[in-house]
Amino acid sequence: MxxxxxxxxxxxxxxxxxxxxxxxxxxxxxxxxxxxxxxxxxxxxxxxxxxxxxxxxxxxxxxxxxxxxxxxxxxxxxxxxxxxxxxxxxxxxxxxxxxxxxxxxxxxxxxxxxxxxxxxxxxxxxxxxxxxxxxxxxxxxxxxxxxxxxxxxxxxxxxxxxxxxxxxxxxxxxxxxxxxxxxxxxxxxxxxxxxxxxxxKKIPSSNNELYKLVVDYFRFRSDEEMPAHTEIEEEEFGSVVKRIIKKLMPTGGLCRRVVAEQLNIHERSLHRRLKPLGYTYESLLDEVRRREVELLLNNSDMPMSQVAGLLGYSEQSSFNRAFKRWFGVPPSQYPK
CATH class of the missing domain: 3.90.1520 (H-NOX domain)
Known part of the structure; x- marks a missing residue:
């Protein structure tokens, strides 16, 4: 929490x-x-x-x-x-x-x-x-x-x-x-x-000595609070990948290679670390997209074509097929 x-x-x-x-x-x-x-x-x-x-x-x-x-x-x-x-x-x-x-x-x-x-x-x-x-x-x-x-x-x-x-x-x-x-x-x-x-742009109240002092303080606090290693804990890994996918979705850059690069790991490592969590990259991407479309449709009046673009679909037909698989009906028949 x-x-x-x-x-x-x-x-x-x-x-x-x-x-x-x-x-x-x-x-x-x-x-x-x-x-x-x-x-x-x-x-x-x-x-x-x-x-x-x-x-x-x-x-x-x-x-x-x-x-x-x-x-x-x-x-x-x-x-x-x-x-x-x-x-x-x-x-x-x-x-x-x-x-x-x-x-x-x-x-x-x-x-x-x-x-x-x-x-x-x-x-x-x-x-x-x-x-x-x-x-x-x-x-x-x-x-x-x-x-x-x-x-x-x-x-x-x-x-x-x-x-x-x-x-x-x-x-x-x-x-x-x-x-x-x-x-x-x-x-x-x-x-x-x-x-x-x-x-x-320069900040008028800039103070380099104070800045260094504050950053050193937070670094010290972070060293106290975080484990010595910087590897993302396994139980947090899935959430981190989901956040990266959500960030990349509107750009369309959702291939495994790009997501792995964001994590500074190899594609094979991405696959290996998702497997114990019960995911493949494709299944995790599908879950995030389904969750996002639910949120977008429940909290906005956005046209389906715009929803498809925000989810990273370059073709409306691909989005329509995924939508029907998720909800059992095509986008045009989804109840609002």
Whole structure:
């Protein structure tokens, strides 16, 4: 189970009160101890936080609740990881380093830079296998990242637009009020699309000595917490391969060789390590694709042709055959 620091609830009681809600009731409904939320040492399941945002949005009739909460927060919600954000030399260095040590805030979120045909995207993903069922949490983490980048860079524009995998939760006018850049939905990733050259932009508060000190601290903590070897544990290997497949799907680069290269292992090693987990590469790819199509159809109004493309199918006919094998009916007859 992945836990998160209580700092993610900064501003939550005030927002709930402003909307006329009962903070204690909402927290208790999601098994979060209200007496502990001001403690820096308090950890609770990230899934409880996701459920809290969905419940709050529903009960308070506030479809942009996750974004509103993020707007009340700053880089300090990250705890010690915040020092990396403000002390790194460039935007690229900050994102790359935060992605390495974000697990000190929560292991439930992954951050990466995706190169999408020359366009850089600061991609964020909830690692929970049902993460796409928590759009409020997705909007919260993307909005929080966007706000932190703005705080880090001041008036120097870094983000060109915002992407979400899910369909819009609110009216376009609400998103326009929440963000000062265009927001697009039903995309292959969730995150911030960066302006050209953004990764090389200098951070005004850069402090090389502080940066080295913070990174050394996290390296020391990581050495304490992680086994001496760097090999991925077998029970985690399947999850790691699934994440790589999900990342590569929209690009169509789903052959075994490419996935093995991402893991820095040989194709034969990939086959050998999946076998004890009950998978071949092909069966694992099929499972991920089926799961993804269920999430996309349940959480968006995306056309089937676009779904096929996001799953890495170059031909609609191949997608149609797989779809019928998964669900017993062709895409045109799938109940919505």
């Amino acid at each position: 992945n836990f998160v620091r209580s700092s993610c609830l900064s501003g939550f009681p005030e927002l709930v009160a402003e909307l006329g809600g009962n903070t204690e009731y909402l927290l208790a409904s999601c098994d979060i101890d209200i007496s502990q939320i001001d403690s820096e040492e308090y950890l609770f399941p990230y899934r409880s936080f996701c459920e809290l945002l969905e419940l709050s949005a529903e009960r308070l009739n506030c479809r942009d609740f996750g974004i509103r909460l993020a707007k009340r927060q700053d880089h300090n919600i990250l705890g010690p990881v915040a020092f990396i954000v403000m002390s790194a030399e460039t935007v690229g260095q900050a994102i790359e380093t935060v992605s390495r040590y974000l697990h000190h805030f929560t292991p439930a979120i992954s951050l990466s830079i995706e190169d999408l045909f020359g366009v850089n995207l600061a991609s964020m993903e909830i690692r929970d296998r049902q993460g796409d069922q928590f759009p409020q949490a997705t909007e919260h983490m993307v909005a929080a990242c966007y706000n932190i980048i703005k705080l880090m860079m001041g008036s120097d524009k870094v983000v060109e637009r915002i992407w979400f995998r899910h369909s819009a939760l609110s009216k376009a006018s609400i998103y326009k009020a929440d963000f000062d850049v265009p927001v697009e939905f039903n995309k292959g990733f969730s995150g911030s699309v960066l302006v050209p050259g953004a990764l090389d």
